[in-house]
Amino acid sequence: MTAETGLVALWLAAALALAQLVLGALALKPGADAARAAPTVRAVATVQGALALVAMAALIAAFLASDMSVALVAANSHSMKPWLYKFAGAWGNHEGSMLLWVTILGLAGAAVARLEHRLRADTLVATLAAQATIALGFYAFLLFASNPFARLDPAPADGAGLNPLLQDPGLAFHPPTLYAGYVGLSVAFSFAVGALVTRDVGTGFARAMRPWVLGAWIFLTLGITAGSYWAYYELGWGGWWFWDPVENASLMPWLAATALLHSVSVLATRDGLRAWTVMLAVVAFSMSMIGTFLVRSGILTSVHAFAVDPRRGAFILALLVIYIGGALLLFGLRIGTVRQGKLFEAVSREGALVANNLLLTVILGIVLIGTFYPIVAAAMGVQLSVGPPFFDSTAGPVALLLVAVLAAGPVMRWRRDEAGEVAQRLFPAIAATLFAGVGAFVLGGPIAPLPLLGIALGVGLAVASVAPLAKRDLRRAPLQLWGMVVAHLGVAVALIGMAASTAYTQERLVAVGTGDPARVAGFTVRLEGVRPLVGDNWTALEGRLAVTLDDAPVAVLRPQVRYFTTPVTTTNESAILTRWDGQLYAVLGTLGEDGRWQLRLWWKPMVTLIWFGGFLIALGGALALVGHQWRLWRQRRRADDLAEATAWGAA
Amino acid sequence: MSAGETATGAGPRRARWLLWLPLCAFGLVLAVVLWGLWRPADRTVYSAMVGKPLPEFTLPAIAPGKPGVSSADFRRGTPRLLNVFASWCVPCVAEAPQLLTLRAAGVPIDAVAIKDTPADVAAFLQRHGDPYASVGSDPHSRLQLALGSSGVPETFVVDGQGVIRLQHVGDIRADDVPALLRALAEARSPR
Numbered sequence: 141m142t143a144e145t146g147l148v149a150l151w152l153a154a155a156l157a158l159a160q161l162v163l164g165a166l167a168l169k170p171g172a173d174a175a176r177a178a179p180t181v182r183a184v185a186t187v188q189g190a191l192a193l194v195a196m197a198a199l200i201a202a203f204l205a206s207d208m209s210v211a212l213v214a215a216n217s218h219s220m221k222p223w224l225y226k227f228a229g230a231w232g233n234h235e236g237s238m239l240l241w242v243t244i245l246g247l248a249g250a251a252v253a254r255l256e257h258r259l260r261a262d263t264l265v266a267t268l269a270a271q272a273t274i275a276l277g278f279y280a281f282l283l284f285a286s287n288p289f290a291r292l293d294p295a296p297a298d299g300a301g302l303n304p305l306l307q308d309p310g311l312a313f314h315p316p317t318l319y320a321g322y323v324g325l326s327v328a329f330s331f332a333v334g335a336l337v338t339r340d341v342g343t344g345f346a347r348a349m350r351p352w353v354l355g356a357w358i359f360l361t362l363g364i365t366a367g368s369y370w371a372y373y374e375l376g377w378g379g380w381w382f383w384d385p386v387e388n389a390s391l392m393p394w395l396a397a398t399a400l401l402h403s404v405s406v407l408a409t410r411d412g413l414r415a416w417t418v419m420l421a422v423v424a425f426s427m428s429m430i431g432t433f434l435v436r437s438g439i440l441t442s443v444h445a446f447a448v449d450p451r452r453g454a455f456i457l458a459l460l461v462i463y464i465g466g467a468l469l470l471f472g473l474r475i476g477t478v479r480q481g482k483l484f485e486a487v488s489r490e491g492a493l494v495a496n497n498l499l500l501t502v503i504l505g506i507v508l509i510g511t512f513y514p515i516v517a518a519a520m521g522v523q524l525s526v527g528p529p530f531f532d533s534t535a536g537p538v539a540l541l542l543v544a545v546l547a548a549g550p551v552m553r554w555r556r557d558e559a560g561e562v563a564q565r566l567f568p569a570i571a572a573t574l575f576a577g578v579g580a581f582v583l584g585g586p587i588a589p590l591p592l593l594g595i596a597l598g599v600g601l602a603v604a605s606v607a608p609l610a611k612r613d614l615r616r617a618p619l620q621l622w623g624m625v626v627a628h629l630g631v632a633v634a635l636i637g638m639a640a641s642t643a644y645t646q647e648r649l650v651a652v653g654t655g656d657p658a659r660v661a662g663f664t665v666r667l668e669g670v671r672p673l674v675g676d677n678w679t680a681l682e683g684r685l686a687v688t689l690d691d692a693p694v695a696v697l698r699p700q701v702r703y704f705t706t707p708v709t710t711t712n713e714s715a716i717l718t719r720w721d722g723q724l725y726a727v728l729g730t731l732g733e734d735g736r737w738q739l740r741l742w743w744k745p746m747v748t749l750i751w752f753g754g755f756l757i758a759l760g761g762a763l764a765l766v767g768h769q770w771r772l773w774r775q776r777r778r779a780d781d782l783a784e785a786t787a788w789g790a791a
Numbered sequence: 792m793s794a795g796e797t798a799t800g801a802g803p804r805r806a807r808w809l810l811w812l813p814l815c816a817f818g819l820v821l822a823v824v825l826w827g828l829w830r831p832a833d834r835t836v837y838s839a840m841v842g843k844p845l846p847e848f849t850l851p852a853i854a855p856g857k858p859g860v861s862s863a864d865f866r867r868g869t870p871r872l873l874n875v876f877a878s879w880c881v882p883c884v885a886e887a888p889q890l891l892t893l894r895a896a897g898v899p900i901d902a903v904a905i906k907d908t909p910a911d912v913a914a915f916l917q918r919h920g921d922p923y924a925s926v927g928s929d930p931h932s933r934l935q936l937a938l939g940s941s942g943v944p945e946t947f948v949v950d951g952q953g954v955i956r957l958q959h960v961g962d963i964r965a966d967d968v969p970a971l972l973r974a975l976a977e978a979r980s981p982r
Contacts, residue, residue, distance in 0.1 A: 419813060457824060468814040475810055512820065515827035
């Protein structure tokens with residue numbers, strides 16, 4: 141019954157999305173009263189979101205109950221699986237992850253319907269109609285091409301199990317967080333389309349859109365950071381970013397959203413960059429959809445490709461044509477009629493933000509080209525793959541240039557500034573950059589130019605990012621300012637982590653017998669023994685590694701090789717020792733015929749800073765979001781107080 | 792000065808064509824993707840070295856009583872097979888009988904052992920048969936990478952002038968043998 145409830149909820153949600161679209165379109169006809177239709181459209185959007193949630197809950201219930209008569213459960217779950225993976229396994233597959241996608245889409249629409257009160261009524265109705273249009277297409281995709289609730293008759297005795305690489309607590313958090321970011325950007329897209337339809341591109345629109353962009357961006361940042369750490373410890377390769385197409389698929393919306401976040405601020409505070417902001421809002425969610433297409437169509441090989449089906453790819457492609465093509469067409473037709481915003485000097489906060497936007501867009505272009513190039517090359521009869529050497533050497537320098545702009549931007553004044561004064565304000569940061577660069581070059585030993593620049597600019601940016609707080613009363617500094625400072629500091633911290641771990645990582649691949657020592661970066665790692673271990677749905681061989689530093693015992697690491705039975709797979713569970721200055725990363729390999737074990741050891745200095753920085757970036761976003769909302773709430777309360785006082789005065 | 796607005800193409804009259812640029816870019820991506828979607832999904836990684844001369848190399852011997860391999864061995868006028876294998880590789884065991892068949896048909900075969908030890912190679916050859924004229928050791932996969940080989944086993948048909956004529960990815964099955972023999976015959980005649 142549960143599965144049928146979910147299916148019915150999905151159909152009803154699709155019907156309501158259609159209703160929402162039609163009601164919205166009718167309310168926007170010339171002569172119609174959008175303000176009167178708004179409450180109805182809001183209600184429909186809310187119920188639609190709730191129904192999507194019911195469908196998702198039904199699927200989760202089917203997974204938790206191990207209802208093997210549901211084809212999806214049988215194909216991806218197993219009754220012996222720990223409950224957390226039954227729960228999270230609901231989205232560890234194609235149909236379930238698409239259902240999660242539309243659920244978040246529906247919930248985002250419902251949230252706009254409930255919470256958004258600043259937008260003009262007609263723009264709100266147009267926004268919700270746009271959101272419903274997107275939802276409708278993806279409901280259709282689920283119902284016609286990827287039904288998660290399809291039944292099996294007869295039902296198998298038990299399921300095929302979940303891909304063991306996904307059997308990790310990370311699965312419970314990473315996809316929902318990332319999707320909340322991915323799909324949260326749909327709100328920005330709908331806002332842009334809505335504003336284009338009603339020709340309402342201005343500061344009010346930007347102020348209303350900003351918290352939604354910020355919210356989605358926070359989730360996206362957290363999702364990417366968490367995903368990077370997950371891949372780092374679960375895949376056992378010791379890398380934190382692989383330039384895998386699916387990683388790129390999450391990076392591209394993030395780059396666009398980061399640019400959007402900054403341009404929307406210019407539009408909200410200075411009424412500049414109107415067309416550009418609308419463009420970015422369209423591009424950001426378009427990148428999310430292209431990312432979804434990349435993953436779901438199996439057009440590119442990737443470790444994430446757990447569903448490969450060209451027919452589904454064609455379906456999503458058709459949706460992309462309708463939504464992205466439609467929005468860009470609307471943009472081309474309408475944006476010319478949007479009045480030009482305010483102008484500004486090249487050397488100014490706006491100028492720096494434009495530079496930031498252009499550089500982010502360049503990186504986005506590089507990643508996009510790099511991701512799609514294998515397909516282009518294949519079209520020309522050449523087989524190739526594009527990997528880290530391409531991305532590092534192209535996106536790397538642009539990113540470093542971006543970091544330099546990022547350091548300068550926040551200390552610049554709005555509208556116009558003097559280059560000399562800016563340099564003066566940046567003096568401590570420039571000094572720190574030079575100091576760190578020379579220090580790393582002299583003390584750190586041989587180093588490639590890019591990591592060296594990364595370390596130097598990272599330290600410089602760390603100093604520059606707190607500069608806006610200088611000479612301010614810290615208790616009175618607005619929360620938004622703190623948010624910006626913390627986020628920029630996070631970029632600096634992550635950059636230092638990336639550069640330092642790239643430059644100074646030490647790797648050892650050794651074959652050791654019991655009692656043999658292996659040395660890496662001053663640590664001595666001794667294999668004390670290997671013992672078998674039994675888990676819920678796996679067996680493992682666990683190595684016991686005694687780690688000593690300068691003859692003092694530091695820790696015992698226990699890397700495992702896990703053997704899963706459903707489906708039959710082997711995974712390497714790395715063991716990681718985290719110290720303040722880096723991580724010791726150990727992976728147990730195979731047993732050689734001579735009775736020695738393969739052991740792979742890495743010392744990765746400063747590597748934890750990467751994810752700590754990512755977390756700081758998200759935290760900065762959260763502070764800014766709270767800051768903006770807090771100010772809004774205070775303004776509203778003050779207005780209420782004033783109205784009340786006036787009322788009393790009148791009485 | 793209006794750096795921001797010209798860059799965005801939002802000027803009411805200036806550069807209106809810029810507004811259509813995103814749509815065109817999207818059209819381009821679409822065309823690429825459409826092509827990719829309709830392409831038969833072949834995920835085999837073929838080497839870019841096919842049709843080119845072998846890279847220069849000299850590998851030390853690893854099998855008892857057999858010489859190592861060098862690129863000069865392939866320029867003596869007779870086509871040869873260069874088999875990339877490893878004692879730890881299971882498909883290499885599966886293709887061993889086919890290599891013996893080829894050897895029996897008079898095909899000279901040289902081998903590169905990837906990340907291997909003399910003891911392991913000797914044991915492998917003893918257990919699964921020894922079709923090789925020479926076996927070179929490539930402990931860090933250097934030659935393998937230079938050949939553009941993405942895994943073991945792989946087999947290259949090299950003509951008498953040291954030019955790679957064909958790459959066979961994966962283990963050689965019984966029904967692959969005729970094709971390899973044909974390629975070797977073709978390699979005898981100059982291109």
